[in-house]
Amino acid sequence: MKKAAIIILILGIGIQFIPVPKNQTEKVSEADFLQTMEATIPIQNMIKASCYDCHSNNTNYPWYGRVRPFAWLLQQHIDEGKDELNFSTFQEYSGRMQREKIRSMISQISDGEMPLKEYLWMHPEAEMTKEEKEQLIEYLEKLNPQ
Ligand code: HEC
Structure with missing residues (x-):
């Protein structure tokens, strides 16, 4: 029992030295969604708090966000999330693609798929009320990029 605990402890410390890329950039991109689309401050805050950690080039890491294995999980969400949608480079999509996104x-x-549930357990501040979701959807419905 004691030996197992020691091995787990050593592994737990050891994996902290495996590098994980950091999803952060110094400058906000000119193609950034919130820089280029007009939105009220509450709408901006909602998108930033609920979506930007996985769908932009700037993740606001929680304290455990650099701790392995959580860091790997988060990194996977970021990689997959950015593949589908990257707010930081939104203006680089064609008009048709932007409308699709x-x-x-x-x-x-509206289906409650995003933000991801696992994320909300650790980020209660990213949870939106029904009214907030409606406001955000209403905002998005009015956007019509050419
Ligand atoms: C914890 C990370 C995370 C957060 C936070 C998050 N997403 Fe995602 N998102 C993902 C991942 C991973 C995928 C790709 C896999 C999937 O669809 O489940 C994705 C996929 C998507 C897609 C593409 C889905 C498709 O199949 O067309 C859209 C659109 C999207 N997210 C919008 C949002 C919006 C809007 C928010 C904020 C309200 C948000 N996401 C918050 C991780 C996240």
Whole structure:
């Protein structure tokens, strides 16, 4: 029993030295969604708090966010999330693609698929009330990038 505990402890410390890339950039991109789309401060805050950690080039890491194995899980969400949608480079999508992404955001939010549930357990501040979701959806529905 004691030996097992020691081995687990050593492994637990050892994995902290395996590098994990950090999803952060110094400058906010000119193609950033919130920089280029007009939105009220509450709407901006909602998108930032609920979506940007996984769908932008700037993750606001929680204290455990650099601790392995949580860091790997988060990194996986970031990689997969950015593959689907990256708010930091939104203006680099074609108009058609932007409209498609916005439609997809609306359905993800209204179906309660996004933000991911595992994320909400650790980030209660990213949870949106029913009214907030409605406001966000109403905002997104009005956007019509050309
Ligand atoms: C914890 C990380 C995380 C957060 C926070 C998050 N997402 Fe995602 N998102 C993902 C991942 C991972 C995928 C790809 C896999 C999937 O669809 O489940 C994804 C996929 C998507 C897609 C593409 C879905 C499709 O199949 O068309 C959209 C749109 C999306 N997210 C919008 C949002 C919006 C809007 C928010 C904020 C309200 C948000 N996400 C918050 C991780 C996240």
